[in-house]
Amino acid sequence: MRNIKDIRFDIDKVDEKLIKLLEKRFDLSKEVSLYKKENNKPIFDKERENEILKNLEKENKKYGPYFREIYKTIMEQSKNLQKKCERYGLLGKKLGHSFSKIIHEKIGNYTYEYFEKDEDELSDFFQKRDFKAINVTIPYKNDVIKYLDVISDKAEKIGAVNTIVNIEGKLYGYNTDYEGFLYNLKKHKIDINGKKVLILGKGATSNTVKVVLEDLGAKKIVRLSRRFKPFFKDVSNYIDYQIIINTTPVGMFPNNEKKLSDINIDDFKNLEAFVDCIYNPFMTNLSIDSKIKGITFATGLDMLIAQGVRAAEYFLGKKIDDKKICQIRSSIFKEQMNIALIGMPGSGKTSIANILSKKLDREFIDIDCEFEKKYGNIEDFFKRYGEDEFRIKESEILKEYGKKVGLVIACGGGVIKKEINYYYLKQNSFIVNIKRDLDKLAIEGRPLSLEKRIEDLYKERKDLYEKFEDVSVENIDINDCSDEIIRIFYENISY
Ligand SMILES: Nc1ncnc2c1ncn2[C@@H]1O[C@H](COP(=O)(O)OP(=O)(O)O)[C@@H](O)[C@H]1O
Numbered sequence: 004m005r006n007i008k009d010i011r012f013d014i015d016k017v018d019e020k021l022i023k024l025l026e027k028r029f030d031l032s033k034e035v036s037l038y039k040k041e042n043n044k045p046i047f048d049k050e051r052e053n054e055i056l057k058n059l060e061k062e063n064k065k066y067g068p069y070f071r072e073i074y075k076t077i078m079e080q081s082k083n084l085q086k087k088c089e090r091y092g093l094l095g096k097k098l099g100h101s102f103s104k105i106i107h108e109k110i111g112n113y114t115y116e117y118f119e120k121d122e123d124e125l126s127d128f129f130q131k132r133d134f135k136a137i138n139v140t141i142p143y144k145n146d147v148i149k150y151l152d153v154i155s156d157k158a159e160k161i162g163a164v165n166t167i168v169n170i171e172g173k174l175y176g177y178n179t180d181y182e183g184f185l186y187n188l189k190k191h192k193i194d195i196n197g198k199k200v201l202i203l204g205k206g207a208t209s210n211t212v213k214v215v216l217e218d219l220g221a222k223k224i225v226r227l228s229r230r231f232k233p234f235f236k237d238v239s240n241y242i243d244y245q246i247i248i249n250t251t252p253v254g255m256f257p258n259n260e261k262k263l264s265d266i267n268i269d270d271f272k273n274l275e276a277f278v279d280c281i282y283n284p285f286m287t288n289l290s291i292d293s294k295i296k297g298i299t300f301a302t303g304l305d306m307l308i309a310q311g312v313r314a315a316e317y318f319l320g321k322k323i324d325d326k327k328i329c330q331i332r333s334s335i336f337k338e339q340m341n342i343a344l345i346g347m348p349g350s351g352k353t354s355i356a357n358i359l360s361k362k363l364d365r366e367f368i369d370i371d372c373e374f375e376k377k378y379g380n381i382e383d384f385f386k387r388y389g390e391d392e393f394r395i396k397e398s399e400i401l402k403e404y405g406k407k408v409g410l411v412i413a414c415g416g417g418v419i420k421k422e423i424n425y426y427y428l429k430q431n432s433f434i435v436n437i438k439r440d441l442d443k444l445a446i447e448g449r450p451l452s453l454e455k456r457i458e459d460l461y462k463e464r465k466d467l468y469e470k471f472e473d474v475s476v477e478n479i480d481i482n483d484c485s486d487e488i489i490r491i492f493y494e495n496i497s498y
């Protein structure tokens with residue numbers, strides 16, 4: 004009997020050869036997949052598989068049944084590889100800020116590409132049909148219809164297609180924006196039946212929204228726009244409307260601060276809900292206004308994710324549970340929602356934000372630091388230009404950083420003194436109020452804390468901190484406090 008070491012040495016040598024051969028086989032398998040794609044042939048060839056398996060058993064009397072099992076696995080994995088070679092993606096003109104890749108790669112085991120095309124490239128793109136399935140976005144949702152072989156009733160009614168599946172060379176078009184919007188209404192329990200609904204905007208998205216509203220039995224639907232009657236400025240005729248839906252891009256990144264000047268949530272006395280189709284920022288000014296007023300609101304992210312999940316069902320030919328939508332939403336928030344710290348000067352915002360950024364592997368921005376980089380020492384600035392000027396500059400800095408995502412932001416203690424700062428922060432941030440015993444607050448280098456009694460400063464500001472905060476956390480130990488913030492943050496984004 005040979006010793007085990009020698010036998011294992013021989014096994015390792017055989018394995019080395021086997022792995023090389025398997026690698027070669029997988030490469031060939033990829034080549035076959037490309038051939039099949041070019042020639043519009045399905046990946047799965049049952050006959051060829053059966054033939055290989057049969058021959059294996061016939062030609063290998065000794066180990067035939069074992070080989071059969073091994074080959075079944077090899078072929079299964081080859082198919083998985085070939086599936087991955089199939090192309091999925093998004094067709095559009097400018098796709099720099101799309102979330103679709105993030106969403107689709109969280110849904111399925113496929114890679115998702117961006118097909119950025121100009122108008123004159125569309126015809127060639129559809130002639131080649133070198134994709135398994137795609138989404139379509141602005142401005143091509145209508146233009147693509149003429150290249151399709153079959154179009155769903157909903158897509159036809161809306162006049163827009165956002166999902167195309169290539170089945171053996173034939174192109175099938177669907178509209179899952181419809182389902183995405185419908186999901187958003189249902190999730191937020193917004194009842195449309197018998198209601199008067201005001202749509203802001205008359206573009207492509209408004210067509211989808213309108214068809215959903217009609218199907219749900221809205222009593223009246225009016226679309227306001229800039230160029231066609233009725234105009235935004237005619238809004239006073241509709242202030243008894245119960246639901247408002249924004250389909251305009253006003254307030255979308257990078258112009259987050261833009262507003263529809265004629266539309267004021269306060270004017271609508273019967274308002275029950277506001278729905279936005281914008282998802283970047285997470286909350287637009289109108290969503291924030293609705294939140295402040297305690298009106299039900301739904302932002303655009305759920306619609307976006309839901310349309311993606313419904314599109315993936317067409318891509319993969321299988322049903323995907325709505326739970327997936329919630330999971331994707333949580334994971335996007337977990338990665339991208341900022342954590343912003345507010346609180347009295349010297350309460351520990353900078354120190355805790357610093358720890359959070361390390362624990363969460365996020366970029367850390369201290370608004371005071373950014374101020375000092377631009378305008379020098381804060382105490383000197385106060386002496387020379389006064390508080391008002393400081394607040395203006397502080398706000399400008401917040402406006403820029405508030406648009407970003409995935410940050411930990413330490414604010415200055417007085418950030419709550421300007422209402423506009425709430426909008427800058429809330430759009431993409433979870434806001435945590437850091438509380439620490441007043442007698443423990445640091446005052447050095449903080450002009451306002453040096454100038455007046457801390458108790459008076461706190462009295463002036465207490466309500467404002469509470470208005471801004473999503474939650475408050477006690478700072479006794481900075482490490483415990485940062486752990487508590489992480490725990491609460493994860494808990495709050497998981498819904
Ligand atoms: N829990 C704590 N225990 C001890 N010292 C703390 C604690 N929290 C904050 N500090 C200290 O208080 C001072 C002010 O903290 P800082 O993070 O600069 O506050 P802020 O940014 O809110 O003004 C720092 O010297 C910091 O080390």
Ligand SMILES: O=C(O)C1=C[C@@H](OP(=O)(O)O)[C@@H](O)[C@H](O)C1
Pocket residue numbers: 346347348349350352353371381414415416417418448449450451
């Ligand atoms: O509370 C305030 O008005 C201020 C707080 C300071 O930041 P910290 O809260 O980080 O000390 C700094 O922005 C400035 O001195 C004004």
Ligand SMILES: [Mg+2]
Pocket residue numbers: 352353354371413414415
């Ligand atoms: Mg600070």
